[in-house]
Amino acid sequence: MTGEPKAREPGIREARARDAKTGETVETKGFYSVQELAKSPGYPSRERMMKGPVAVIECTQEIPCNPCEAACPHGAITVGLPITRCPELDGEECTGCGLCIAACPGLAVFVVDMCFAPGRTAVSFPYEYLPLAARGDKVTACDRSGHAVCEAEVLKVLCPPRNDHTAVVTVVVPTAFAQEVRGIVRPGGGIVWPRGDAGRSGGDVRG
Numbered sequence: 240m241t242g243e244p245k246a247r248e249p250g251i252r253e254a255r256a257r258d259a260k261t262g263e264t265v266e267t268k269g270f271y272s273v274q275e276l277a278k279s280p281g282y283p284s285r286e287r288m289m290k291g292p293v294a295v296i297e298c299t300q301e302i303p304c305n306p307c308e309a310a311c312p313h314g315a316i317t318v319g320l321p322i323t324r325c326p327e328l329d330g331e332e333c334t335g336c337g338l339c340i341a342a343c344p345g346l347a348v349f350v351v352d353m354c355f356a357p358g359r360t361a362v363s364f365p366y367e368y369l370p371l372a373a374r375g376d377k378v379t380a381c382d383r384s385g386h387a388v389c390e391a392e393v394l395k396v397l398c399p400p401r402n403d404h405t406a407v408v409t410v411v412v413p414t415a416f417a418q419e420v421r422g423i424v425r426p427g428g429g430i431v432w433p434r435g436d437a438g439r440s441g442g443d444v445r446g
């Protein structure tokens with residue numbers, strides 16, 4: 240890390256309050272609000288998140304899809320029947336292995352490890368751009384809308400053949416941004432942290 244990044248405003252509490260006030264949804268703004276996700280059966284409780292790595296499934300639109308369920312070797316994800324049911328996560332069964340991340344064609348599954356290190360959270364997400372980041376790279380983490388959030392360091396990049404060209408990138412960020420960071424600005428193709436909200440232009444990456 241190259242210094243402690245400044246908190247971007249609004250923070251997570253402010254974002255929740257704003258979402259509740261405006262009533263905006265994924266339908267109206269193109270990405271999930273924290274309010275929507277908090278009600279999702281695929282979103283682990285804060286208590287579970289505090290215990291270590293866990294899948295975070297951001298899929299609430301009742302589409303006919305279930306590869307995430309088949310990908311989990313621990314039976315921690317249930318779609319069941321009808322296949323349009325939203326995936327439900329059993330946080331106690333989830334080990335945070337991350338096998339479900341690349342299996343999701345909607346790029347809707349993440350793993351968040353709030354116990355990575357004091358004050359640091361590891362966030363793993365699917366990534367389908369080139370060039371790939373590499374371990375140790377300093378990158379700009381972005382939120383669900385693609386907006387820059389904070390500086391991040393790449394912990395690992397996995398792209399085994401079974402992933403069918405969907406890499407899984409893990410970055411380490413300040414824990415204050417654990418519920419916001421869901422991707423990175425494409426290396427060489429976006430803004431460089433820090434630049435401030437006025438310079439936001441990282442919308443081309445959705446983690």
Ligand code: SF4
Nearest residue numbers: 311333334336337339
């Ligand atoms: S992270 Fe691993 S254990 Fe958890 S739901 Fe995904 S595949 Fe299952």
Ligand code: SF4
Nearest residue numbers: 298304306307343345
């Ligand atoms: S694989 Fe992805 S898009 Fe399909 S149901 Fe699971 S989380 Fe949703």
